[in-house]
Amino acid sequence: MQRFEGRDDYRHDEVPGLGILITNLGTPDEPTAPALRRYLGEFLWDRRVVEVPRPLWWLILNGVVLRTRPAKSAEAYARVWTDRGSPLLYHCEDIVENLEKKLKQRFRGKVTLALGMRYGKPSLESALESLRDRGVRRLLVLPLYPQYASSTTGSTFEKITGILSQWRWMPEFRMVTSYHDDVGYVQALANSIREHWYRNGRGERLMFSFHGIPRFTFLAGDPYHCHCHKTARLVAEKLGLSDDEWHVCFQSRFGKAEWLKPYTDETLEHWGREGVGDIDVACPGFPADCLETLDEIAYENAELFESHGGGKLRYIPALNSSEDHLHMLQELVTRHAAGWPELNRISDDQAEADAQKSLGLARRLGAKQ
Ligand SMILES: C=CC1=C(C)c2cc3[nH]c(cc4nc(cc5[nH]c(cc1n2)c(C)c5CCC(=O)O)C(CCC(=O)O)=C4C)c(C)c3C=C
Ligand SMILES: [Fe+2]
Ligand SMILES: [Fe+2]
Helix, strand or coil: CCCCECCCCCCCCCCCEEEEEEEECCCCCCCCHHHHHHHHHHHCCCCCCCCCCHHHHHHHHHHHHHHHHHHHHHHHHHHHCECCECHHHHHHHHHHHHHHHHHHHHCCCCEEEEEEECCCCCEHHHHHHHHHHCCEEEEEEEECCCCCCHHHHHHHHHHHHHHHCCECCCCEEEECCCCCCCHHHHHHHHHHHHHHHHHHCCCCEEEEEEECCEHHHHHCCCCHHHHHHHHHHHHHHHCCCCHHHEEEEEECCCCCCCECCCEHHHHHHHHHHHCCCCEEEECCCCCCCCHHHHHHHHHHHHHHHHHCCCCCEEEECCCCCCHHHHHHHHHHHHHHCCCCHHHCCCCHHHHHHHHHHHHHHHHHHHHHC
16 A cells, blocks of 8 residues: 555656645535534534544534534525525635636746635545646645634644645645735725725724634634734724724634624624614625625624614625735735746746747857857
8 A cells, every 4th residue: 555645647847837725614515404414523523623622522512513503504504505506615616716817817827726625525635636636836825714713724724734744746835824914905805895885875883793713712822813903903094994983893603612702793782772873794804705794794693783773784795706806816826926936937848949049049140240
C-alpha cells in the first residue's frame, strides 16, 4: 500500500499552475431531516466548533442534538430552498464562476479556481484533487470568512493541511486568514448600504449583525470579536455615521453557554418594545446569503421585531456576486498571489520563440553595423 497519494504522470514541460481554492462552511444536500442529520453530524463533531470533551459531547450530540435539531433545521432550510438548491451553495458557485473569468483575464489564463465546502459537498478533498488534476502546484486558499474565527477559518486550515499532508508532491501553499479590514471589502459593504438607503429610504437605526461564537473562545484568544467590531467601525466611518447611528450585535447562538453579546434577537425585541420604527440590518460576516441571513434575520428576526411593536426590519442583501464583491475578491487574490513566479513565467515554447526573435534581431542589427 502506498503511504502518500500521488500521480505517476509527471511531465517535464508542464508549467506549474496557480490554483485558487474558495471555501465556505457548507450546507445540507436537501432540506430534509435525514440530510440535516448527516450535515449536522459532520459539522457539530468538529472539535473546533464544539469544544466539549469528546465522550461527553458524543453522548449529547447523538443522544439529544441529532434527534431533535435536524427536523427543526430542515423546516428553516425549506423556507429558503430554491430551484438551484441551498442559497449558500449557489451564491458561492456564482462567485467562483465569475471570479474565475476575471482572474483568467488578469493572469492571462494561467489560473484555475475551485469551490470546496468544509462540511458536505463539494468537499475540500474533491476540490483539492480537481486542482491537482489541473496541474496546480501553487495553491492559494481563500475562505469566504472576512473575520477570522477558530471555528471557521481555523477549522478550514486544519482540514486542508490534513488533506495536503497525505499528498506526495506538496503544493506551495498560502491562505488568506482574514480580510475584515480590507479597503475594497469595506468599500463594497458601504456601497451596498448606500444603495439600499437610496432604494428604500434610510431606517431609524442600522444594525450590523454578525454570527456569534461562544464567549469563552473569545476570552481564550480568538480575534473574531475584534475583527467584527473593526469591520463595522470602518464601514460606519465610510458612511460618515456618528457613534449612536450604528450598532453591532451577534446572532445564531447554539447550545447553553454564553455567546458574544449583545444578542441580535434580544436587542430587536427590546427595540420593538421601545417602539423603534423601520430599521436596516446588514450582516457583513456573511459574504454569501445563507440560512442565517435569509431565514434567521430576514424572516425570524424580522417577525420578532415587528411582533414586539417595531416597524419593518429591512435586511440588506449580502455582497453575493455583485460587481463590487467580485472586484474586491479579484484584488485580494492578486495581492496574496503576488510574487509567485509563474504569473510572469514564460512557457518553454514562448521562451524558444522569444529567443529566436531576439537572435534574428541581433543578426539584423549586426548586419547593419
Ligand atoms: C460567519 C461565520 C460563522 C461562524 C463564526 C460560525 C460559528 C458557529 N456556528 C455554529 C453552529 C451552526 N451554524 C450554522 C449555520 C451557519 N453558520 C455559518 C457561519 C458561521 N458559523 C453559516 C454561513 C451558516 C449557514 C449554512 C447554510 O447552509 O446556509 C448551523 C446550521 C443551521 C442550524 O441548524 O441552525 C449551526 C448548527 C457554531 C456552534 C459555531 C461556533 C462555535
Ligand atoms: Fe454557524
Ligand atoms: Fe441560525
